[in-house]
Amino acid sequence: MSRFSLSGNWKKGFKTQSVMKKVVVLSTILFVFIIVSSISRADELEDLLSGFEEEATPTTDKDSEVDLDELLGGFEEENQSFTLSDDPPESVLPDWLQLSGSLALQSTVNFSQQAPLPGQPDYRGLSMFRGVAELLSDVHQDNWKARVGIAMFYDAAYLLNGQRQFYTDEFLDQYESEVRLNEAYLQADLSAKLDLKIGRQIVVWGKSDNIRVTDILNPLDLRWPGLVDIRFLRLPVTMTKLDYYQGNWNLGGMVIHEPRFNKFPVYNGEFYPFLRAVPEPEEPEVSWSNQQAAMSLSGIFSGWDIAFYAAYVFDKNPYVSDLESGQRQYANVFFGGGAVNYAVGNWLLKGEAAFWDGLRFSTIEEDKQRVDMLVGVDYSGFTETTITLEFANRHLVDFDDRLSQSPDGQKQDWQQFAFRLTRDFLNDTLHFTLLLSSYGIFAGEGGFERFQLEYDVSDNLTLTGGVVLYQSGDFPSFQDVGDNDRLLFEVEYRF
Amino acid sequence: MEQVDARDDGDNQTADLQMTLIDQNDNERKRTIKLFSKDKGRDTWRMQFFLAPADVKDTGFLTYDYYGGDQDDDQWLYLPDLRKTKRIASSDKSSSFMGSDFSYADMTRRVLDEWDYKLLKEDLVDGQKVWLIETLPVSKAVEDRYGYKKSIVYVRQDNFMVIRAIHVLKSGNKVKYMEVKKIDQIDGIWVAVETWMKTTRNKRTLHRTILTMDDIKYNQDLDESIFSVRQLEKGF
Numbered sequence: 161m162s163r164f165s166l167s168g169n170w171k172k173g174f175k176t177q178s179v180m181k182k183v184v185v186l187s188t189i190l191f192v193f194i195i196v197s198s199i200s201r202a203d204e205l206e207d208l209l210s211g212f213e214e215e216a217t218p219t220t221d222k223d224s225e226v227d228l229d230e231l232l233g234g235f236e237e238e239n240q241s242f243t244l245s246d247d248p249p250e251s252v253l254p255d256w257l258q259l260s261g262s263l264a265l266q267s268t269v270n271f272s273q274q275a276p277l278p279g280q281p282d283y284r285g286l287s288m289f290r291g292v293a294e295l296l297s298d299v300h301q302d303n304w305k306a307r308v309g310i311a312m313f314y315d316a317a318y319l320l321n322g323q324r325q326f327y328t329d330e331f332l333d334q335y336e337s338e339v340r341l342n343e344a345y346l347q348a349d350l351s352a353k354l355d356l357k358i359g360r361q362i363v364v365w366g367k368s369d370n371i372r373v374t375d376i377l378n379p380l381d382l383r384w385p386g387l388v389d390i391r392f393l394r395l396p397v398t399m400t401k402l403d404y405y406q407g408n409w410n411l412g413g414m415v416i417h418e419p420r421f422n423k424f425p426v427y428n429g430e431f432y433p434f435l436r437a438v439p440e441p442e443e444p445e446v447s448w449s450n451q452q453a454a455m456s457l458s459g460i461f462s463g464w465d466i467a468f469y470a471a472y473v474f475d476k477n478p479y480v481s482d483l484e485s486g487q488r489q490y491a492n493v494f495f496g497g498g499a500v501n502y503a504v505g506n507w508l509l510k511g512e513a514a515f516w517d518g519l520r521f522s523t524i525e526e527d528k529q530r531v532d533m534l535v536g537v538d539y540s541g542f543t544e545t546t547i548t549l550e551f552a553n554r555h556l557v558d559f560d561d562r563l564s565q566s567p568d569g570q571k572q573d574w575q576q577f578a579f580r581l582t583r584d585f586l587n588d589t590l591h592f593t594l595l596l597s598s599y600g601i602f603a604g605e606g607g608f609e610r611f612q613l614e615y616d617v618s619d620n621l622t623l624t625g626g627v628v629l630y631q632s633g634d635f636p637s638f639q640d641v642g643d644n645d646r647l648l649f650e651v652e653y654r655f
Numbered sequence: 656m657e658q659v660d661a662r663d664d665g666d667n668q669t670a671d672l673q674m675t676l677i678d679q680n681d682n683e684r685k686r687t688i689k690l691f692s693k694d695k696g697r698d699t700w701r702m703q704f705f706l707a708p709a710d711v712k713d714t715g716f717l718t719y720d721y722y723g724g725d726q727d728d729d730q731w732l733y734l735p736d737l738r739k740t741k742r743i744a745s746s747d748k749s750s751s752f753m754g755s756d757f758s759y760a761d762m763t764r765r766v767l768d769e770w771d772y773k774l775l776k777e778d779l780v781d782g783q784k785v786w787l788i789e790t791l792p793v794s795k796a797v798e799d800r801y802g803y804k805k806s807i808v809y810v811r812q813d814n815f816m817v818i819r820a821i822h823v824l825k826s827g828n829k830v831k832y833m834e835v836k837k838i839d840q841i842d843g844i845w846v847a848v849e850t851w852m853k854t855t856r857n858k859r860t861l862h863r864t865i866l867t868m869d870d871i872k873y874n875q876d877l878d879e880s881i882f883s884v885r886q887l888e889k890g891f
Contacts, residue, residue, distance in 0.1 A: 228775070231807065231821050232787075234832050234855060244675055244865065245683055260709060305889075347889070352880070355889075362738040369741070391736045405885055460884055462719070462729055465742060503727060503744035540745040543802075587676060587862050588754025589684075619684050619708035654709035 261295040264652040267317075268387070272645040273430070281326035283430045287646060288384075290315040294342075294391070303349040309342035311392060330437075331428040334383065343396045355403040360396040363414065365456065365469050366512050367501040370578035370597065371552045373512040373534040374469055374497040377414070377454060379422045379476045385431060385637065386597065386608040386628050387648065395420055409459050416452035419444040421490060422476045424637070433639040434567075441478035441488035450474075464502040471495040480522035480567050491520035491527075506541035510534070510550070519556075521568045529557040544588075548580040569636050575600055589616045593626075599638060603631035606638020612648075624650040656788065659808075660767045662815045665844040665873040668692040672703075674755050675865040686711065686753050689891050693877050697722035699764065700882040704891035711753070715887040724766045724797070733887045740884050749802025749825075755864040756831060756852040760801045769797045775807065780819060784812040798825055814845045829856050842873045 253259060268288040276282045292313040299306045314337045318324040324332070345359030366374035378394040398418035404411045421443065425431035444450045454471035473495065478488035497514035512534040519528045536550035552575070556563065559572035579596040591614040598607035612626035625648065632642035672688040687707040693700045698721050705714040713735035720728050730743040748760035775787040790806045792798040802825055809819035820833040837849035846868065853863035880886065 228807075230858070231823070231830065234821065234830060234858065235819065235834055247685075260712060262709075355885070364737065364739040367742075394738070403885075405883075410885065463727065501742055503729075503742055505727065505746045506744060508742060508744035538744065540743070540750075541747055543747075544750055584751075584754070587678065587751060587756075589678075616684070616710075618682075619710075622710065 256300050258298040258300070259295065260298070260655060261293065262652055262654040264292040264650055266290045266292060267649045268646040270430070270644065270646045272643045274643060276326075279326065281323045281428065282321070283643075286317050286321045287430070288315055289317040289320055296343075304347060306346045308344045310339070311342050312339040313337065326428075328426075328428045328437075331426045334423075334426045335429060342392075353405045355405075357401045357403075358399075360398045360418070361401065362394050362396050363399070363401065364394070365467070365497075365499070367465070367467075367499045367510045368512055368534055368536050368550050368552075369538075369548055370580055370595070371534055371536075371550045371576050373514050373532045373552055374467075374499050376471065376473070376476070376495055376497075376514075377416070379420050381423045382637065383423050383425055383429075383431070385425075385641065386595075386610050386630070395423070408461055409457065412456040412458070414454040416454065416473065418446055419450055419452070419474050419490070421474070421478070430644050431641055433637055433641070438480070438486045438567075439488065441490060444474065444490060463504070464500065466500045467498060469495070469497045469499075475519065479520045481520075483522060483567075489520075491518060493518040497532075506539055508538040508540075510536040510538070512552075521563055521570065523562040523565050523568050524560050528560075528563075531555045531557060542583075544585070545581070545583040548578070550578045552576045569634065569639075571634070574605070574635065577601070590614070591616075598631075599633055599635040604633060606633025606635040606641065607631045608641075620654055622650075622652045622654070624648070624652070656767060656770075656772050656790075656810075658815045659810055659817060660764075663844055665842070665846070666694045667875045667877045668871065668873050669875050669877070670871040671869045673867045673869070674753065674757075675867075676755055677863045677865070679861060684708070684754070686755070691877060691881055693879070693882060695719075700879075702882050702886065705753075706891070713890055715890060717882060717884065717887045718763075719882075720763050722764065722766060724769055724800075728763075731884055731887060733884075733890075740888055746800060747802075748800055755866070756854045756862055757864060757866065758802060760803075761833070761852070765801075769793055770806075777812075778809070780809055780811075783818075785809045785818065786812060802826075816845050816847070818847075827856070829854055829861070831855070839871075841871050844873055846871055 266288060267286070267290070269285060270283055270287045273283040275284070290313050292311070294309065294311045296307060296309045315335060318327060318332065318336055341360065343360055343362065345357055345361045347355070347357045350356050363377045364375055365377060366372065368375070378397055380393055381388050381395055397416055397420045399414050399416040401412060401414045421441070425433070427434070427437035452471070452473040454469070454473065456467060456469045458467040459465065471494070473493060474490045475493045478490050481487050481489040494517040495514060497512065499510070499512040501508055501510045512532075514532040516530040516532070517527065519530055521528060532552060532554045534550060534552040536548065539547045554574045554576070556570060556572050563570040577596070577598045579594075581592075581594040583592045584590070585592070593610070593612045593614070595610040596607070597609075599605035608631070609629045610626060612624060614622055614624045616622050627647050628645065630638075630641045630644045632638060632640050668690070669692075670690045672690050674686040674688070676684040676686070685707065686705065689704045689706060691702040698719065701718045701720060703716045705711040705716075713733075715733035717731045718728055727744070727746050730745065731740050732743050733740045745759075748763065749758050751757070752759050752762050769792065770790040771793055773789045773791075775789050778785050778787055786809070788808050788810060790808060792801065792803065798804055803822045804825040805823040807821040808817045810816070811818050816835070816838065818835040818838070822831040822833070824831065831852060831854050833850065833852045835847040835850050837847070838845055839848045840846075848868045848871070850866045851863065852866070854861045
């Protein structure tokens with residue numbers, strides 16, 4: 161359903177234009193990738209072309225001698241007189257303290273949006289012009305360490321594009337500026353086999369890289385689908401974590417003190433999937449009764465790893481508990497799961513499974529159960545290239561047809577695909593990433609494609625450019641996002 | 656070559672590595688690594704923590720390098736941006752190590768039986784007598800795994816150290832030149848403390864790397880627990 165009330169033909173015309181644009185952009189990107197790839201393939205081409213010469217002039221013993229002499233002479237050249245630059249100055253900080261972080265300027269430009277209706281923000285053109293800063297301080301002592309991380313941003317796009325007055329305060333609160341405490345923890349070795357980590361932290365479960373089936377402990381920042389830097393995607397939560405190690409096994413136990421939830425797009429923004437604003441969910445307070453618990457058992461062996469997980473936590477996604485008022489809440493859910501990977505040659509095979517109980521929806525009273533399965537593979541057999549393919553199916557047990565109605569909009573099975581290709585060029589100074597994320601086959605139920613080139617100007621400075629294309633679909637967070645295609649640029653300095 | 660393979664290259668080693676990567680325009684990038692290494696029979700366990708530059712800081716790389724070619728190495732990479740340890744499955748050792756001219760194969764020990772050897776001649780390098788030995792992979796699989804269709808190694812006759820090597824890459828019409836610029840004897844073990852590697856095509860240098868090792872220590876009391884995913888995630 162479109163956000164705007166438009167006639168079918170008008171919409172169809174725009175949809176056709178949008179598809180055409182995507183085809184043109186996609187073709188351009190593929191062309192650029194082929195050109196970039198050919199940089200490294202030029203060598204092979206040269207080899208191929210020179211093959212004619214080898215045919216015409218068969219090698220003789222004398223030639224071989226010359227080749228050997230040429231080879232051996234390769235040591236004598238200009239680098240004998242090469243002088244290295246001085247090492248950077250020593251840090252003035254004491255050994256036990258390290259400061260690191262980054263400063264970045266991120267910008268996106270939308271190119272598929274339609275003209276706005278009166279009183280609505282114009283999403284065309286500049287959609288992000290954001291200064292981002294992150295500061296991490298690490299303190300190390302013998303058997304313990306501590307970290308505090310702060311991240312902040314200010315987005316000037318809403319001032320620069322003259323659209324600020326069309327946004328709600330709630331939107332600007334979330335999208336214009338933010339200062340947040342990220343990780344803040346104390347980590348200690350209690351004994352040779354026991355570790356303690358207490359504070360705001362990130363705990364990653366599972367073996368997959370793109371689709372989350374068992375990686376459920378930390379909520380995600382989903383305000384900009386497909387655009388959030390992986391460093392800031394997972395939101396740390398406050399917990400006490402104990403790890404016990406015995407041989408190849410690690411038993412972990414966690415008490416999660418802080419209820420923290422996914423951050424979703426806000427009404428008034430181009431990624432917001434509904435026609436009207438819905439009330440903010442009631443967030444449970446930090447209290448004894450709202451403590452959550454989780455445990456894991458992980459084994460690491462030669463060639464394969466396995467892990468089992470269990471948790472009693474809040475569902476990170478809210479449900480509408482009162483259809484009349486639109487009031488939303490978070491349900492307590494039980495989660496059980498496992499993950500395994502197996503390495504053979506250049507292949508890494510991955511599998512994950514999860515069982516959820518206690519899921520709540522708006523259109524039915526009873527709790528539901530869901531079974532999620534994932535299979536995936538990484539292939540690293542091409543030089544400087546990694547290819548990842550993952551597929552997941554999420555199956556609602558005893559599906560009730562009412563669940564397909566708004567606002568739940570559920571199906572019995574959701575399929576999700578992810579394909580990622582990364583390749584490094586020019587001695588790891590140029591990095592190409594292609595990420596295709598799709599609900600349903602060929603993004604039929606929503607998805608996005610991200611193409612990105614990252615160039616390391618120096619050890620500290622990186623330039624990034626790319627494009628993200630979106631497809632609308634029935635998957636709840638991908639309804640009506642298809643016009644959000646955008647170019648992205650970033651300059652980042654890390655220290 | 657058996658004597659080269661049998662040479663005492665130390666055990667329970669710690670060292671600070673610095674790699675300087677230099678492109679055709681003489682632009683430099685530097686990588687700093689803390690290395691821990693332990694022999695387990697003929698296998699080697701290796702833990703590397705990347706200390707600089709900022710974009711790789713806190714990255715850790717743990718390898719169980721199995722000497723026999725019939726068992727794939729175990730490798731885990733800790734990615735600090737993801738707060739995650741990832742198992743790496745790659746029997747292909749020809750890829751560049753951290754963007755340098757050294758490949759993963761160059762950073763590990765060659766399996767003796769996977770190469771055929773031929774003595775080419777004797778020569779002098781910096782006044783030292785050396786043997787020049789041509790090595791050829793015994794199979795296409797070995798060639799693919801190492802990425803070299805031929806190597807010529809210079810072996811010092813007095814201490815059986817490889818002080819120079821020429822690697823002819825299987826593709827790209829490229830040749831790599833390795834040269835040990837500085838050696839030192841630490842705890843009775845000869846060690847290359849400065850090694851240059853350059854990649855050339857048609858005699859033109861495309862890129863080069865200078866690998867230096869400092870603060871090298873052998874026979875350290877390195878507990879096996881250092882070579883674990885637990886330590887990888889805790890960092891150095």
